[in-house]
Amino acid sequence: xxxxxxxxxxxxxxxxxxxxxxxxxxxxxxxxxxxxxxxxxxxxxxxxxxxxxxxxxxxxxxxxxxxxxxxxxxxxxxxxxxxxxxxxxxxxxxxxxxxxxxxxxxxxxxxxxxxxxxxxxxxxxxxxxxxxxxxxxxxxxxxxxxxxxxxxxxxxxxxxxxxxxxxxxxxxxxxxxxxxxxxxxxxxxxxxxxxxxxxxxxxxxxxxxxxxxxxxxxxxxxxxxxxxxxxxxxxxxxxxxxxxxxxxxxxxxxxxxxxxxxxxxxxxxxxxxxxxxxxxxxxxxxxxxxxxxxxxxxxxxxxxxxxxxxxxxxxxxxxxxxxxxxxxxxxxxxxxxxxxxxxxxxxxxxxx
Amino acid sequence: xxxxxxxxxxxxxxxxxxxxxxxxxxxxxxxxxxxxxxxxxxxxxxxxxxxxxxxxxxxxxxxxxxxxxxxxxxxxxxxxxxxxxxxxxxxxxxxxxxxxxxxxxxxxxxxxxxxxxxxxxxxxxxxxxxxxxxxxxxxxxxxxxxxxxxxxxxxxxxxxxxxxxxxxxxxxxxxxxxxxxxxxxxxxxxxxxxxxxxxxxxxxxxxxxxxxxxxxxxxxxxxxxxxxxxxxxxxxxxxxxxxxxxxxxxxxxxxxxxxxxxxxxxxxxxxxxxxxxxxxxxxxxxxxxxxxxxxxxxxxxxxxxxxxxxxxxxxxxxxxxxxxxxxxxxxxxxxxxxxxxxxxxxxxxxxxxxxxxxxxxxxxxxxxxxxxxxxxxxxxxxxxxxxxxxxxxxxxxxxxxxxxxxxxxxxxxxxxxxxxxxxxxxxxxxxxxxxxxxxxxxxxxxxxxxxxxxxxxxxxxxx
Ligand SMILES: Nc1ncnc2c1ncn2[C@@H]1O[C@H](COP(=O)(O)OP(=O)(O)O)[C@@H](O)[C@H]1O
Ligand SMILES: [Mg+2]
Numbered sequence: 001x002x003x004x005x006x007x008x009x010x011x012x013x014x015x016x017x018x019x020x021x022x023x024x025x026x027x028x029x030x031x032x033x034x035x036x037x038x039x040x041x042x043x044x045x046x047x048x049x050x051x052x053x054x055x056x057x058x059x060x061x062x063x064x065x066x067x068x069x070x071x072x073x074x075x076x077x078x079x080x081x082x083x084x085x086x087x088x089x090x091x092x093x094x095x096x097x098x099x100x101x102x103x104x105x106x107x108x109x110x111x112x113x114x115x116x117x118x119x120x121x122x123x124x125x126x127x128x129x130x131x132x133x134x135x136x137x138x139x140x141x142x143x144x145x146x147x148x149x150x151x152x153x154x155x156x157x158x159x160x161x162x163x164x165x166x167x168x169x170x171x172x173x174x175x176x177x178x179x180x181x182x183x184x185x186x187x188x189x190x191x192x193x194x195x196x197x198x199x200x201x202x203x204x205x206x207x208x209x210x211x212x213x214x215x216x217x218x219x220x221x222x223x224x225x226x227x228x229x230x231x232x233x234x235x236x237x238x239x240x241x242x243x244x245x246x247x248x249x250x251x252x253x254x255x256x257x258x259x260x261x262x263x264x265x266x267x268x269x270x271x272x273x274x275x276x277x278x279x280x281x282x283x284x285x286x287x288x289x290x291x292x293x294x295x296x297x298x299x300x301x302x303x304x305x306x307x308x309x310x311x312x313x314x315x316x317x318x319x320x321x322x323x324x325x326x327x328x329x330x331x332x333x334x335x336x337x338x339x340x341x342x343x344x345x346x347x348x349x350x351x352x
Numbered sequence: 353x354x355x356x357x358x359x360x361x362x363x364x365x366x367x368x369x370x371x372x373x374x375x376x377x378x379x380x381x382x383x384x385x386x387x388x389x390x391x392x393x394x395x396x397x398x399x400x401x402x403x404x405x406x407x408x409x410x411x412x413x414x415x416x417x418x419x420x421x422x423x424x425x426x427x428x429x430x431x432x433x434x435x436x437x438x439x440x441x442x443x444x445x446x447x448x449x450x451x452x453x454x455x456x457x458x459x460x461x462x463x464x465x466x467x468x469x470x471x472x473x474x475x476x477x478x479x480x481x482x483x484x485x486x487x488x489x490x491x492x493x494x495x496x497x498x499x500x501x502x503x504x505x506x507x508x509x510x511x512x513x514x515x516x517x518x519x520x521x522x523x524x525x526x527x528x529x530x531x532x533x534x535x536x537x538x539x540x541x542x543x544x545x546x547x548x549x550x551x552x553x554x555x556x557x558x559x560x561x562x563x564x565x566x567x568x569x570x571x572x573x574x575x576x577x578x579x580x581x582x583x584x585x586x587x588x589x590x591x592x593x594x595x596x597x598x599x600x601x602x603x604x605x606x607x608x609x610x611x612x613x614x615x616x617x618x619x620x621x622x623x624x625x626x627x628x629x630x631x632x633x634x635x636x637x638x639x640x641x642x643x644x645x646x647x648x649x650x651x652x653x654x655x656x657x658x659x660x661x662x663x664x665x666x667x668x669x670x671x672x673x674x675x676x677x678x679x680x681x682x683x684x685x686x687x688x689x690x691x692x693x694x695x696x697x698x699x700x701x702x703x704x705x706x707x708x709x710x711x712x713x714x715x716x717x718x719x720x721x722x723x724x725x726x727x728x729x730x731x732x733x734x735x736x737x738x739x740x741x742x743x744x745x746x747x748x749x750x751x752x753x754x755x756x757x758x759x760x761x762x763x764x765x766x767x768x769x770x771x772x773x774x775x776x777x778x779x780x781x782x783x784x785x786x787x788x789x790x791x792x793x794x795x796x797x798x799x800x801x802x803x804x805x806x807x808x809x810x811x812x813x814x815x
Contacts (some may be wrong), residue, residue, distance in 0.1 A: 051701045071704040078705045084698035088720040097716070098706040143705070 001062050001185050002027045003048065008057035009297075010043050017043045018209045022058070030179050030186040032196035034232070035206030041189040042081075044206075045155050048187070050078040058310045077146030077184075083138045083160045085130035091141050092117075092126040098149040116144040119178060123225050124195045136167040143175065145181060149193030154186040156178070160195060172199055176287055187282070193233045197221070205229050228348040236306055238277045238343075241315040245272045250344075254313035259289050263340040274352065277343035279304065280318040292316065295331050310336065407788055414567075414779030418560040427559020429527040429541055431730075435556045442553040448541070450520045452552075453747045456540050458494040459484045463518040469742050472514065479513075493520075527556075566782035575754075575762075583759040586672065587737040594677025595733040599684025604714055605691045606685075620811045621685055624678040633746040637661065661748060665755035668748045672756050675743050680736075683727045691725040692718055731798035735791055758785055 003025040010018040017128060018205040018300040019041045023032045034040045046052040048059060051073030058067045066074055095116055117123050120140040130138055146154055157173060160168045176199045179186050190196050198201045204214045205228075213225040217233075224230035230238050243259065245268040250259040254297040257275060259269045268274060281292065293325050296316065297308035300323070307327075309317045319335065327333055344352040418424050436453050440446035459480060462636045467477050478602060479502040489495035492515055499511045506514065527533040530553050538544055544552075568697055570576050606614035624632055639645045640661035647657035661671045695717065703713045741760040745748065750757035750765065757765070765779020 046701075049705050050702060072707045072709055074705070075707075076705055078702065080698045080702060082696065082698050084696065084702035086699065086702070097703075097708075100718075101707040101712060145702075149707070248688065343456075 003153050004060040006058040009055045010047055011055050014150050019057055024335050027185055030181050030200045032200035032203045033187055033189045034196040037191050037208045040209040041171055044158055045189050049078050050074045066088055075152050077151035078155045079142045079146050079159050083142040085141055086132050094141055094149050095144045112148055115150040120144045132187050135163050135234055154184045156188045157164040185215045225351055227345040231341055236280050236318050238279045239317045240275050240277050243276050246270050255311040257291055260339045261338055261345050265344050273347055278317055280320040280340045282341040283317055283319040284321045284335055287338040289337045289339045290334050291337055298329055353751050410781050413778055414785040415562055416560045416778040417563050418502040418777040422560040429556040431522045431525050431556050438555040445551055448548055451541055455521045456492055457518045458520045459487050459518055466517045469486055476506050479503055502732055544706040566779045569784055578760045579757055579759055582757055586758050590676050590737055591733055595680040595684050596729055600688050601680045602685040603688030603692055606770055622682045627680040629742045633743055662752045668756045672748055674743055677748055687725050688722055695721050699733050742804050
């Protein structure tokens with residue numbers, strides 16, 4: 001079901017957390033709400049499921065205005081960050097709870113509960129209590145409980161934050177599998193760009209209560225709208241250096257470096273201070289614009305090496321390259337940048 | 353603790369003990385165990401003095417017949433018409449009682465010696481010894497005629513003096529100890545058997561004795577059943593209506609209202625708990641007096657003023673339960689409220705989106721989480737209600753006509769304060785002991801329950 005947040009605002013007392021946010025989630029889509037912690041992601045989620053009353057604006061499920069509808073009647077499935085499983089109920093009772101509250105016939109409750117348990121692969125755990133489950137198993141139970149009522153929308157609040165690295169990888173694909181199998185509209189709240197990129201159809205990136213950009217993961221990676229977006233996506237992250245436009249090129253002060261203006265970017269007027277963003281994978285042996293500097297840090301990651309390149313003016317660029325041992329710490333090197341992959345930003349962070 | 357003790361011993365024992373022998377005597381102080389006992393001593397003494405001693409003394413008193421009449425120190429042996437009747441009625445020794453009760457004069461060496469002491473003429477004494485030694489007279493007149501007929505012819509005054517010395521009657525005599533009584537009795541009847549002596553001693557003893565009669569009396573008294581039922585009624589109703597029921601209502605309602613008014617609301621319910629019992633009960637009495645609030649108010653509607661608290665047994669119970677209930681509700685309220693507060697907020701959120709409205713949340717989320725707090729409050733309050741006395745004492749004092757007399761109040765009335773004036777310490781102690789035993793048994797059961805609770809809550813496994 002299509003979900004629309006129409007100029008939605010939320011404040012707690014005097015604290016305005018969200019102001020005039022408009023966001024549309026398409027039917028059957030999985031959208032990531034990505035942003036640093038404290039930016040208002042959970043607040044948005046709680047407004048959608050009705051736990052928080054909105055301060056302004058509307059929330060629509062399909063064509064129905066849900067703004068004033070209590071959460072009991074919104075039919076949303078929520079997986080809370082802490083899972084919020086009922087500790088005194090067994091797994092089976094947890095999953096069946098939304099159905100029993102709706103007074104479905106017991107046979108139907110049992111059938112749907114078991115169907116859902118099969119979907120999330122916890123058939124063998126039905127008689128256990130939450131305290132007797134591992135984190136990943138609890139996660140699956142929470143998912144089953146959220147999905148069993150066939151909700152209008154599935155909301156996931158940092159679902160992977162409490163899992164260890166290996167489980168996180170496993171649950172990432174599991175959640176995506178289940179979402180695709182059920183075809184449910186889903187919103188995934190996360191501060192982890194890898195999760196957002198790998199699991200979702202589109203990403204809405206948030207900062208300080210505002211949505212900065214909504215796009216598919218590739219589009220957002222290739223075409224960040226602001227320096228914040230560019231900085232949030234990518235691991236190891238993008239590096240920024242200050243430069244000044246002059247004669248159709250970009251001069252990095254005190255470093256004897258000239259970079260061409262990337263294609264599709266309007267050449268800024270001479271003397272304009274700009275911020276140049278260079279992703280680590282675009283700095284290395286191949287490329288067209290030479291960059292000299294000293295290797296100030298080397299991190300071996302097995303298949304690849306991560307280098308910090310300190311320029312003459314003290315700025316630091318990052319480079320990720322195939323593992324090799326021809327350079328080492330404190331070497332002076334001249335590497336190259338692929339200038340068509342550069343991002344130019346104005347001083348206020350807007351993409352040029 | 354073990355570890356630190358071992359370290360202390362390892363460090364000091366082999367070397368220091370040899371090097372500084374003078375220290376050895378205080379070596380136990382170096383171990384944390386020894387020091388622990390020293391530090392615990394004051395607390396231990398207090399526990400023994402204030403907790404153990406009263407229980408032990410109660411148990412001891414419970415097996416005596418101490419009362420105001422017997423005193424709590426030893427008694428004497430008093431022969432009276434009453435004790436002689438006891439001797440004939442209870443022991444079936446009517447003949448003995450009659451013999452001991454009759455005035456008896458016996459001419460014996462003891463009496464003669466007494467005469468010598470008094471300085472009676474030796475001739476008279478010799479005459480008595482020669483003619484009458486060993487003879488017994490059951491009337492004074494007869495005996496005095498014999499004395500007057502002696503060759504020396506004593507004066508009337510001397511005759512009276514002499515006869516008094518040979519009077520061996522036990523009627524109205526008081527003896528310091530058993531030996532004196534037995535000697536006096538044997539003087540009258542030298543053939544006294546052991547059973548008769550014992551019966552005599554028992555019947556005439558005025559002090560307290562060891563006995564198990566208290567328990568027999570308790571088991572057979574119809575009042576026991578009545579007071580027991582009163583107590584069960586009082587504890588059960590106060591507990592369910594107020595200490596848990598009303599407390600839970602308060603805790604749940606304050607959970608769903610904003611923090612500030614909830615806090616004020618809770619403090620109001622704390623007032624009965626923190627106000628002095630006398631003042632608190634006085635307010636209730638003022639409410640219920642025939643010139644009090646209820647009467648004054650109902651007077652407007654033509655209802656005749658009366659004492660609403662003591663007007664009937666039902667009224668008295670209503671007041672007793674209200675008075676105690678409002679005091680007891682605050683504890684449950686605080687415990688339940690904090691237990692509800694400890695429930696993660698996300699569970700309520702989850703329940704809301706799962707479709708549970710408020711009362712369903714209470715039923716499916718709050719109540720299951722209150723299982724152990726409810727059990728705890730029930731256990732704790734049962735014990736305190738069983739021994740509750742002050743508020744009932746101050747309000748109805750067990751009235752009207754014993755309708756609200758509960759066990760602990762009955763103990764108080766029996767042992768420490770009653771209208772008849774004869775305080776029955778022993779009987780009261782036996783009642784108190786029964787209460788102590790009930791309390792201990794209940795406590796043991798409760799402790800087991802809570803240990804069980806600790807066992808079944810397993811640590812939460814992550815990942
Ligand atoms: N109940 C609340 N009362 C007051 N402030 C709140 C409340 N919930 C969240 N906030 C504030 O709103 C902001 C956004 O919070 P949240 O939506 O939880 O962030 P996140 O993006 O990490 O999920 C934070 O600054 C937080 O302090
Ligand atoms: Mg959050």
